[in-house]
Amino acid sequence: MGFAQDQTLKIIGRVIDAQSQQPIEYATISIVDSTTNNPVTGAVSNNEGDFNFTTIASNFYIEISFMGYNALKIKTFNIVKKTIDLSVLALTENLEALGEVVVRAEKSQTEFKLDKRVFHVGADISSTGASALEVLNNVPSVNVSIEGVISLRGSQGVQILINGKPSVLASAEGNALGTITADMIEKIEVITNPSAKYDAEGTAGIINIVIKKSEKRGLNGSATLNVGTPTSNSVGLSLNKRTEKFNLFTQMGIGKRTFPNKTKSINRDISNDTTITSSGSGDFNEKFANILLGTDYHINxxxxxxxxxxxxxEVEDQFFDATYNKMYGDNTLANSWLRAETTEATNPKLRYELQYKKDFKRHEDQDLLFSALGSSFAKDQSSVFNNTPITGTVPETQQDTRTDYKLEDYTFKLDYTHPFLEKYTLETGGQYAINNVSNDYVVRDFIDNDWLTNPNLTNQFDFDQSVLAFYGTLAYEGDIWGLKLGLRLEHTDVATLLRTTNEANSNNYTNFFPSVHTSYKLSENHSLQAGFSKRINRPRLRQLNPFNNIRNNFNIYRGNPDLMPEYTDSYELTTIHKLENLSLNFSLYHRYTTDVIENIITFQNNITTSQPENIGTSNTTGFEFNGKYTPVKWFTLSNDFNINFFKREGIFNTQTFDFKGNRWSSNMTSKFKLPSEFDLELSGNYESKFTTVQGEESNRLYADMGIRKKILKGKTILNLSIRDVFASRVDKYTSSQSNFYAFNSRKRGRFLTFGISYGFGKGEAMEFSGQRR
Structure with a gap:
């Protein structure tokens, strides 16, 4: 109804279910501008279904909606004494919306941009009230498993942003992403080859979820309960409250998890014809509790x-028993002993962030964003190792270790986006990241009834790194063709210190990271994209810290404080095709990497010591295919396939490491929407064996499955998931050299989890049970 007014109107009424005549709590009553069809203001019904609010809008109509119901639009109403009394409004169930999510936007579902694809969330999917995870599952190249694990082009190394910035809502460790419902989302941006605007540190891609500015959805949330075997028990609560000025979100959870572990190893000294074998098993147990609090305050x-x-x-405890055998060449058993480990640890974690975003009137895409993020992590860990003789003359020994680990990270970032001349966009900004780590590690031996510190294994290692970055990008984007150029400058300062032995090491370097992206639209649903970017892979603390891990004292890993970063030139050419029921992506890529970091094994006295080193260069050329096919509304088939051919060249300690090889992997996922609100998901994965600098990684074949049942109009979800259905996922590594042979294997086994989730308000129940950590 359209009319002119200069007065405040009161709007009252009640919302009920047309069949049961019961009140509907948290139904949304929206005041919608008749010209633009955009929401102006609104409210939600209370626990009696009643609503009462005011508006000064004119030329509007009223829309009443709730998840699983047909929306009701009221365009004719009477105003009596400045009041619109809508009386009792009965909503009817939308049976189709309860069982499926139909993706059909009012404009093109997928837009092809210069360096990204933009998926617009249309009216049909918004009306279902589905979670952000379900929306993501409809985006080409993106897959969300039944557990809520997000992958892009088959890779889980993806960064999730909310409105272009990191957020605790997008943390992979939490469930808070599920509190964002489809009707809050304006669009989703998929970036597979990040430009100079983003960190030069490598990532498989970026998914940016853009939230509608004007959406005021009241309270929504979810409560979850998960149980599993091995132990995977947790209780969680997620809430999101949206008002005119505030968006409040919180998440709380407690739980306990167990991760079993089985290992085997063989160390054979070819020179003296002796072999050490080990076979062990144990459990890693974790108890945890967490809380998240946050708010968005819309100043205007x-x-x-x-x-x-x-x-x-987190509270951790670990128990591991391994049997060791020493044998001579004719398989004569010389010694046999049991090595038992008991480890305990506590881990407090803290994360906090302050962000400010300013939009401008002149253009909807012009904005200024400042963010300050901080986090800290500490680990207080102690371990006891007992060697008990079984046969032979090996003595009984006892060791213990203590680790006092502290980490602090700080990131300050400023970004500015300025569109001009209709088709041009300038982006510029800077970032300063600080990373401080201290690791105090002590090893003691029990000798003559006394605990004595082992000076060869004990040390305190400090690691301090800061990265200062500035960037600028300039883009032209026409209707058919576009080009984006970018340049990023990063200056890195690194300092390490072994306090016990007073060994200091410092390094600083400045690098330019250019990026070029171009795209050409063959048609509305077919596009070509090409990109180049230079990336860096900086050594992490574990790679730099030279202390010895003595969990298996015949297979030792040690860091290298002299390690330098890797640099990669990345080229990519992609064709994107979106058909009615099918989306296809084909990519050719090439990566040239210098100062490649590889773990090099040295062997002495049946002990293998692995240490990372910078070994030469790598040329990798590959082909990637991913597709999603939905021939009928109840079935979706997704496939990711990747094959690459690599050439390695390098020399270390006069030894040449030149070789060629290839590796490939494939993932096939089938999703079925079955009768009676059941969903079934089957996933098969294969990773080929491949050659490394000193050995060979074995192939891996494994399958996952999950089944989900929605009840109570989708407000409650029952979930059963099985990871590694046939317990076939085993990591094996073999190294066969002129003077030694080494073999290591590790197996985790099958994980089964059952979950129940209840969604309330406008939110839908969480669509997964027990995320991976």
């Missing part, structure tokens, strides 16, 4: 401030 239509923080506390 153009300014918003976000403040959030999360705290988690």
């Amino acid at each position: 239509d153009y300014n918003v401030v976000t403040l959030s923080g999360s705290y988690a506390y």
Whole structure:
């Protein structure tokens, strides 16, 4: 109804279920502008279905909606004494929306941009009230497993952003992403080859979820309960409250998890014809509790401030027993002993962030974003190792270790986006990241009834790194063709210190990271994209810290404080095709990497010591295919296939490491929407064997499955998931050299989890049970 007014109107009424005549809580009553069809203001019904609010809008109509019901639009109403009394409004169930998510936007579902693809969330999918995870599952190249694990082009190394910035809502360790419902989402951007705007540190890609500015959805959330074997028990609560000025979100959870572990190893000294074998098993147990609190404060239509923080506390204990045998060449058993480990640890974690975003009136895409993020992590760990003789003359020994680990990270970032001349966009900004780590590690031996510190294995290692970055990009995007150029400057300062032995090492380097992206639209649903970017892979603490891990004291890993970063030139050519029921992506890529980091094994006295080293260069050329096919509304088939051919060249300690090889992997996922609100998901994975610098990684074949049942109009979800159905996933590595032979294998086994989730308000129940950690 359209009319002119200069007065405040009161709008009252009640929302009920047309069949049961019961009140509907948290139904949304929206005041919608008749000209633009955009929401102006609104409210939600209370527990009696009643609503009562005011508006000064004119030329509007009223829409009443709730998840699983047909929306009701009221365009004719009477105003009596400045009041619109809508009386009792009965909503009817939308049976189709309860059982499926139909993706059909009012404009093109997928837009092809210069360096990304943009998926617009249309009216049909919004009306279902589905979670953000279900929306992501409809995006080409993106797959969300039944457990909620997100992958892009088959890779799980993907960064999730909310409105272009990192957020605790997108943390992989939490469930808070599920509190974002489809009707809050405006669009989803998929970036497979990040430009100079983003960190030069490598990532498989970026998914950016853009939230609608004007959406005011009241309270939504979910409560979850998970149980599993091996132990995977947890209880969680996620809430999201949206008002006119505030968006409040919180998440709480407690739980306990067990990760079994089985290992085997063979160390054969070819020179003296002796062999050490080990076979062990044990459990890693973790108890945890966490809480997340945050708010978005909308100062006005153009300014918003976000403040959030999360705290988690973990208690770990680990038990591992391994039997060792020493044999001579004729398989004569010389010694046999049992090595038993008991480890305990506590891990407090803290994360906090402050962000400010300013939009501008002149253009919807012009914005300024400042963010300050901080986090800290500590580990207080102690271990006891007992060697008990079984046969032979090996003595009984006892060792213990203590680790006091502290980490602090800080990131300050400023980004500015400025569109101009209709088809041009300038982006610029800077970032300063600080990483401080201290690791105090002590090893003691029990000798003559006394604990004595082992000076050869004990040390305190400090690691300090700071990265200062500035970037700029300039893009032209026409209707058919576009080009984006970018340049990023990063200056890195690294300092390491072994305090016990007073060994200091410092390094600083400055690098330019250019990027070029171009795209050409063959048609509305077919596109070509090409890109180049230079990336860096900086050594992490574990790679730099030279302490010895003595869990298996015949297979030792040790860091290298002299390690330098890897640099990669990455080229990619992609064709993208979106048909009615089919989306296809074909990619050719080439990566040239210098100062490649590889673990090099040295062998002495039947002990293998693995240490990372910079070994030469790598040329990798590959082909990638991913597709998603939905021939009928109840069946979806997804496939990711990747094959690459590599050439390695390098020399270390006069030894030449030149070789060629290839590796390939494939994932096939089938999703079925069955009668009675059942969903079935089957996934098969294969990873080929491949050659490494000193050995060979074995192939891996494994399958996952899950089944989901929606009840109570989709407000409650029952979930059963099985990871590694046939317990066939085993990691094996073999190294056969002129003077030694080494073999290691590790197996985790089958994981089965059952979950129940209840969604309330406008939110839908979480669509997974027990995320991976």
